[in-house]
Amino acid sequence: MDELREIMITTDEIKTDEYLINMGPQHPSTHGVLRLLVQLEGEIVHNVQPHVGYIHSGIEKMAESLSYPQIGHLTDRMDYLSAHQNNEAVALCVENALQVEVPERVKYIRTIMSELSRLASHQLWWCVMGMDMGALTTFFYGLRDREDILDIFEETCGARLTVNYSIPGGLMFDIHPNFQRDVKAFIKKFKTKLPEYDRLLSGNVIFTERTKGVGFLSKEDAIAYGVTGPTGRASGFSCDLRKHRPYSAYDKVNFKEILSDVGDTYARYQVRMAEMWESMSIIEQLIDNIPEGDYAVKMKGVVKLPEGEFYQRVETARGEFGVFIVSDGKKNPYRVKFRSPGFSNLFAINHIAKGWKIADLVAIMSTFDLVIPDIDR
Amino acid sequence: MAFNIYDFTTLTKSIHEGLSSQFSPTATLAIEWTIVGLAYLLFVALFGLFLVYAERKVCAAFQQRMGPMRVGPWGLLQTIADFIKLLMKELIMPKNADKFLYNLAPFIVIIVTFMVISVIPFAPGLATFDFDIGVFFVTAVSSVGVIGILLAGWSSNNKYSLIGAMRSGAQIVSYELSVGLSLITMIILAGTMQISGIVEGQRDMWFIFKGHVPAVIAFFVFVIAGTAETNRGPFDLAEAESELTAGFHTEYSGIKFAFFFLAEYINLFIVAAMATTVFLGGWMPLHFGDFDSFNQIMDLMPGLFWFFFKVLGVMFLMMWFKWTFPRLRVDQILNLEWKYLLPINLFNILLMAAVVLFGLHF
Amino acid sequence: MTNEALIAAIDKIGAEAETRQGAQYVETFVPFAKMHGFMKHLKEDDNLAFDYLICVSGVDHADHMQMVYHLESTKHNHMMVVKVKTDGRETPAVDSVTDLWPTAEFHEREAFDLLGIHFNNHPDLRRMFLDDNWGYPLRKDYKDDIHIVSR
Amino acid sequence: MKSIIAYITEILKGIWTLLTGMKVTAKYFFTPWKHVTQQYPENRKTLKIAERFRGEVIMPHNENNEHKCTGCGICEINCPNGSIEIITKSLILEDGKKKRAIDQHIYHLGMCTFCNLCVKACPTGAIVMGQNFEHAVWDRSTLTKVLNQPGSKIMEGVKD
Structure with a gap:
């Protein structure tokens, strides 16, 4: 017995050389041009250094020479899966600064659209998650x-x-006459498809083995690293801005903030799956009650913000998106800063992935649901 | 015997006699070897192309797609176009690669597949080698293929390749065990290792029915372990594209890549063919003991048809696995083998021994 | 906590901070020399408990740089904004708050990359998006005739 | 003994979850006519494009080769990326007054991000979004288009 123990002690001390591999910028599981410099010992990840900037497009610089409605269309191209929420953030920020009250109809439609794009984003996340797992x-x-x-x-x-x-001021168009019918048809259809997702992947023993108990993020670390969105909520960080600081029509709907206190890869997966149900419930509550009215308020031809600093937070599919506008009273902003959820989330990866295997790193990255233009801006 | 009309022995015998009357015995042998060699080459190339096409169509159907549709009617010529493309592609070699081993690796992999395929009986009279130790030969030779993969991974001078190769090594070394043990289970029932003997033993009933519970368990263990041995999903860790880009063949291009690709599909065929031969009666039609009228109807279909029908069925099962399941992690793949498959297998051997000893089989 | 109470609580910290109710949030101006101690108080004081750093933004004003920290307390659910002016804008430097909020490390790297603001005691101050010898594009005097076409 | 039962139930449960997954894929495999693929160039005739789809900016002309563009340049100002250039000319009306009119409404399709701001801002509704999305060309210069047709003039009664 003692001999055995000795052997066990010595195996602990065997160290092989660490080596570095570049995951990315062209790599199937980095979802774009993210580069991770991974320090490995065998299969075990010792350190992950994300390197970004391969598609830095300078949106913040560009925005300094654009008018406020024009900035909105650039935010589409940051987190293209939450395009609508990003638009909404800019619109809300400008409206708050101008103290414009938009019609109720606009608020309802914006909320429905936000939830639809959250659904679309989570659907894409789900399918890519499966693909990353093989x-x-x-x-x-x-x-x-x-x-x-x-x-x-x-x-x-x-x-x-x-x-x-x-x-800013409302919506580009009114909703299409078929909108309500199509959305209801979609919800009805998707309610039969979502259980299928569970049968195919969530329950699968291989999947649960690969995700349960892998890649823990504690609540304290989630707050400290500013990890928001479903990723943060899976760690128990109650950060749903729709609940805490409701905007648009979120104060008129009943929904649960999905929280999990486990914080592993499977919890992040489950939170997103549950959020899809919640999103559908929000849409169902609103879709039949869209009030009549204008789809936009009349804004001036040239939108000028009063001098000052304005900040607006919205909840995108990935987490907290913030727009910080510094205005000097001209038609262009003096400085625009976007607080993108992916940026803060990505840099917690080293903290989480340390000590897990490469395959786990891929799974963890997948549950972070990164969109690289969102990080690079 | 009704199925004698489909027996290829008469054909091969007549060719042999025709050649013997014209040439000296040495020349006859040389010509026969050439014919057989060419036949295998042709078979591997054509069947490989067919399998690639079939896999793409099957995968498309699982994914609600249509698969290749552009080249030829229903995309039938797609794989041929791909093959021509691969032939014409530039062969790229990393600067610091070990040139000799890098070039050798794809050949080792493809040669091993040819060696294994030579013992498989396709139809009555259509098998090249028939040793006493046929099953043993298959398990022994098929594990040589991993050397090709290890060489490919090591010589490419690429860390992704190396990780892939090491994973593959660990995986195949462990799963050889399950493949071997599940075959041994059936050898207990068959009482012989000679492949023609095994097929002949299933004349009245396939082994999977004859050996009932232990045979079914052995069959599933064999299919799982076989899938793992061919590096196919969900055990495709060696090339896990979301983790290692392309694993051991990251640095291969053109025809050398095609060799790996072809070998993968032929290995799939080999596993399915072994499962067919050992568990599902090889080219034997579906027979049930004394139901003579039923057996005679079944005899109307030729052995070649039965063989490929069963092989494609097993291959479909393996494709079904691949396109449904997520990939396992490297430690789980070893867990599965050592904690689950191996104990089940050992227990299963005991069970089979008991079944055979007390004559509990059909 | 109401905003008035929040202002009173922040005023207690001292550190030459000026606190007022801004258009949206409570805003505090802190001199850069005392900011680190002040921020530490904000985080560790039980009544304030600003444990979540939302956003760190740098702004180039004509004669100085300004760092803007948006803070939230997950415990009390209140928000505030801390603004720190740097001394001049040629070689601006403020203290890093990475030791208080790890997320600041990357937001500060971004500010360093795009605005050239140095952070004292930052563990890993490197360029993030751009090349090492690139200018600081978010500075107002940044000129790039090739990549920026002005109309 | 308990552990052995647990071991076996674990295996069976695992296999069951695998089988449920396989059932899902099998359902789709055996209903191949429900595929979601659309054979694109073949289905051009049945392809439905939403009427609001933003494929390109066009300037509708009526049968008399008349459009509604006054050449005010608001679209040019509203364009975030300089895709629109307005070249105006001055017309001398019958009563001798000078009037601004459009000479060339130049539209760089290659730079356009289809944000719809120009169409929204247009005071006369002269430009709209077209549904054509097949813009691939061999020569990039052909992506620069002149929207007003040669010889066209402004519709009666359209004012700034």
Whole structure:
């Protein structure tokens, strides 16, 4: 017995050389041009250094020379999966600064649209998550259902991804006459598809083995690293701005803030799956009650913000999105800063992934649901 | 015997006699070897292409897609176009690669598949080698393929390749065990290792029915372990594209990549063919003991049809696995083998021994 | 906590901070020399407990740089904004708050990258998006004739 | 003994979850006619594009080759990325007064991000979004378009 113990002690001391590998900028699971410099010992991750900037597009600089409605359309291109929420953030920020009250109808439609794009984003996240874990079929099932939402967007907003639908003062168009019918049809259909997602992936023993108990993030660390959105809520960080600082019509609907206190990869997965149900419930509460009225208030041809600093927070599919506008009273902002959720979330990865295997790193990254233009801006 | 009309022995015998009357015995042998070699080459190339096409169509159907549709009717010529493309592609070699081993690796992999395929009986009279130790030969030779993968990963001078190769090594070394043990379970029932003997033993009933519970368990263990041995999903850790880009063949291009690709599909065929031969009666039609009228109807279909019908069925099962399940992690793959498959297998051998000893099989 | 109570609580810290009710949130101006101690108080005081740093933004004003910290307390659910002016704008420097909020490390790296603000005691102050010898594009005097086309 | 039962139930439960997954994919495998693929160039005729779809900016002309553009340049100001250039000319009316009119409404499709701000801002509704999305060309210069047709003039009664 003692001999055995000695052997066990010595195996602990065996150290092989650490080596570095570059995951990215071209790598199937970094979802874009993110580069992770991973320090490995065998399969074990010792350190992850994210390197960003490969698609830095200078949106903040560009915004300094654009008018406020024009900035909105640039935010489509940051987190393209939460395009509508980003638009809404800019629109709300400008409206708050000008103290413009938008009609109730606008608020309702914005909320429905936000939830639809949250659904679309989570669907894409689900299918990519499956793909990162090696189950390629999920990719097509997720995209298949997302297509319905994109069709609704196309009909009402005129674009499928970069919608540019919320503009300061209201909406670009009124909703399409078919909008309510299509949304209800979609919800009805998706309610039968979502349990299928669970049967295919969530319950699968391989999937649960790979995700349960992997990649813990404690609540304290989530707050300290500013990890928001479903990723933060899976660690028990109650950060749902829809609940804490309701904007648009979120104060008129009943919904649960999905929280989990486990904080592992599976919890992050489950929070997003549950959020899809919540999003559908929010849409159902609003879709039949859209009040009549204008779809926009009349704004001046040239929107000028009063001098000052304005900050607006909204909850996108990935977490807290903030718009910080410093205005000097001209038609262009003096400085715009976007607090993107992916940026803060990404840099917690080193903290989480240390000590896990490469395969786990991929799974953890997947549950972070990164969109690289959102990080690079 | 009704299925004798489909027996290829008469065909091969007549070719042999025709050649013997014209040439000296040495020349006859040389010509026969050439014919057999060419036949295998042709078979591997064509069946490999067919399998790639079939996999793409099957995967498309699982994913609610249509798969290749552009080249030829229903995309039938797609894989041929891909093959031509691969042939014409530039062969790229990393600067610091070990040139000799880098070039050798794909050949080792493809040669091993040819060696294994040579013992598989396709139809009555259509098998090249028939040793006493056929099953043993298959398990022994098929594990040589991992050397090719290890060489490919090591010689590419790429860390992704190396990780992939090491994973593959660990995986195949462990899963060899399950493959071997599940075959041993069936050998207990068959009483012989000779492949023709195993097939012949299933004349009245396939082994999977004859050996009932232990045979079914052994069959599933064999299919799982076989899937792992061919590096296919959900055990495709060696090439896990979301983790290691392309694993051991990251640095290979053109025809060398095609060799790996072809070998993967032929290995899939080999596993399915072994499962068919050992568990599902090889080219034997579906027979049930004394139901003579039923057996005679089944005999109307040729052995070649039965063989490929069963092989494609097993391959479909493996494709179904691949396109449904997520990939396992490297430690889980070893857990699965050592904590689950191996104990089940050992227990299963005992069970099978008891079944055979007390004559509990059909 | 109401905003008035919050202002009173912040005023207790001292550190030459000027606190007032801004358009949206409670805003505090702190001199850069005393900011770190002040921020530490904000985080560790039980009544304030600003444990969540939302956003760190740098702004280039004509004669100085300004760092803007948006803070929230997850315990009390109140928000405030801390503003720190730097001394001049050629080689601006403020204290890093990475030791208080780890997320600041990356927001500060971003501010360093785009505005050239130095952070004292920052563990890893490197460029984030841009090349090492690139200018500081968010500064108002940044000129780039090739990449920026002005109309 | 308990642990052995737990071991076996664990295996069976695992297999059951795998089988439920396989049932989902099998359902779709055996209903291949429900595929979601659309064979794009073949289905052009049945392709439905939403009427609001933003494919390109166009300037509708009526049968008399008349448009509604006054050449005010508001679209040019509202464009965030300089995709629109307005070149105006001055017309001398019958009563001798000078009047501004559009000479060329130049639209750089290659720079356009389809944000709809120009169409929204247009006071006369002269430009609208077209549904054509097949913009691939061999030569980039052909992406620069002149929206008002040659020889066209402004519609009667359209004022700034």
